Amino acid sequence: MTDTSASGDVRLTGISKTYGSFTAVHPLDLTVPQGSFFALLGASGCGKTTTLRMIAGLEDPTTGTVLLGDRDVTDLPPHKRPVNTVFQSYALFPHLTIHENVAFGLRRRGIRSVRKQVGEMLDLVQLGDLAQRKPHQLSGGQQQRVAVARALINHPQVLLLDEPLGALDLKLRRQMQLELKRIQTEVGITFVHVTHDQEEAMTMADTVAVMNGGRVEQLGAPAELYEAPRTTFVANFLGTSNLIEAKVTATGGGEVEVAAGGATLRLPADRCATAPAVGGRLLVGVRPEKISLTHAEDAADGSPASGGTTARNRLTGTIVAASFIGVSTQYVIDSPGSGELQVYVQNIERDPRLVPGAEVALDWNPAHTFGLDAAQDIAAGVTDGTAEAA
Template sequence: MKALAMTTLDAVGDLRLTGLTKRFGSFTAVDNLDLTIPQGSFFALLGASGCGKTTTLRMVSGLEDPTAGRIYIGDTEVTSTKPYKRPVNTVFQNYALFPHLNIYDNVAFGLRRRGVKDVKKQVEDMLALVELGHLAKRKPSQLSGGQQQRVAVGRALINQPQVLLLDEPLGALDLKLRRQMQIELKRIQVEVGLTFVHVTHDQEEAMTMADTIAVMNAGRIEQLGSPEELYENPATTFVANFLGQSNLVVGTTVAKGDVIAVEAHGHRLTLPGARCQAPSDAVIVGVRPEKVSLLPADAETPSDQNVLTGGVVTDASFIGVSTQYLVKMPWGQELSVFEQNMGKEIFRPGSAVSLTWDPSQTFGLDGRQDIEAGADIDDEAAK
């Protein structure tokens, strides 16, 4: 039954933004953005407050006029098209449901406004898609936040838009509901095969739901790719720090080829040449905290591993599935290590340790970048 809800949708092509720019006085919110969002994909615009992601979404929906650039859906330019005439619908964080209407009538509202007389089958199919048919007669105030958000999605989808825009749709939900809704939204997107464009500051949310993520910073796209690609092979220090956590250490290239050797604070580290994006000998060596293991300082270190010696544990936080360590290195930098709790010794603060990891898990970035870029952006600042 669910599959019937959107069978009348036709393939319409990609959403394309060319040279899209938005200025507010002297401030440039979106800076000459070129972006193609493939038809039928779940796409996320990820970034902190002020990065331009919501402004981009508002230009696509028609709620903001671009200063320059064009917007296309398939071969049709919609840059100057009135919002209500664009084949897009938006789901907001605050649901925007009609409190005096029951769930059935909320979902039916768009059809009735367009003059559709017989809405029964379409509404029932849409309620089945969002798994709320049994609550059709209830008012929004009688539903949980997650259920209300599904109503909002159903109300938007029933109008058969070519693109569904999601503006921080899960921000008002608590953690458990948010994770449930991540799964639900992805399921709905797969079933209807529609293009979803999701704006969020939540890295985990973007990685859980999206096929492709564009990490935005200061009105531009820092990097575009699959969640796995962005996490495993960040192209900039901003992406390495903003998308998850990274240990970044400044070094100098001393040997090049298929394997690159780097001298860093008296240690020799290696990484695959294909994972190094430094154009000069100045390089920032990176590794994710969960790729790193700790050994007692007096233990023999494996010869086939990257090793940093001289560390002292400054903090050990047991969080169930793993223990998260902060380790201060001789040059003053604190590095993070996340070790799964599999019966291994837990190091206490003050323990002298060495850090080891597989060289293949190392990445290299342009050493001229700010090593702290993106690291000081927290969830509160991003809302």
């Protein structure tokens, strides 16, 4: 059994938050392992920011407890918790130099000799040469790093990040994703990061909690959530999924066989989020980049160019749209009985015949197929919701 007195895990037990008749966060249990980079991911209104604010002490939970290691901090005010928060707005003092901004927390605690600590922290965020500049003389990404340094110099047990990269442009945001991950790895403290950006969460976090409607839909490593979603919301919210309505025709030998779109498809039984029964319904899912696309002329003989073996799942259809986006071409295929399917093909050797109107075959490895409960909303998570509270 783990000795929690030696552990710095963040543990939320039965935590919830209601505002009058509205429940922003339904009772949840969540453990953030010490030293991990943990992301709370979801659309606006899913409860992620409210959850973060309850860890910070900026919101009082309606029920439940917040523990840092073996210490119950539920009733402690924010300044008495060993946590610091970095907000999207940075909140730097415009009249102070970068050095003085970072030193602020130490000086507040009566520490006079701060030069060495501030220097080390600015070196950590690679801003040592800019110590005497004012915030307005820095780029958005540099200001963000100053905010992180100012929080980290207080040696918090947990650093909370509330949409910290939301104000940056795309290129700078991607650079800062790698930068924050590097900093977290170097200092080794727990980061809890709130974001609505799927790529951001998957790039940085060891563990992601996907939130929806005040509940955690699924918790796991980024690759696990992407490759094996357990709900339609997770399948659609994390990237793009093709979800095909199917009827279960056989089970056994660790496999499930279904009928969909006039074809027989197979998938591993352990990749089904619900126990399939013969005659029952299933949503069969496959990611767009897992699918090979072949012109109908080449697919007719089952040639190797098509993946050409009956061991692969196969559907047919007609290209209705094609978008060249550099690294890949994204196709929309109308497949009879399966609806519109998306296929992403890397631009290595482009087939000039793959244009709108072309008849094609789609095939993929059954091992890349997953199964979801057909009673769910097939479109859940496709577009960002605008629920009542964050």
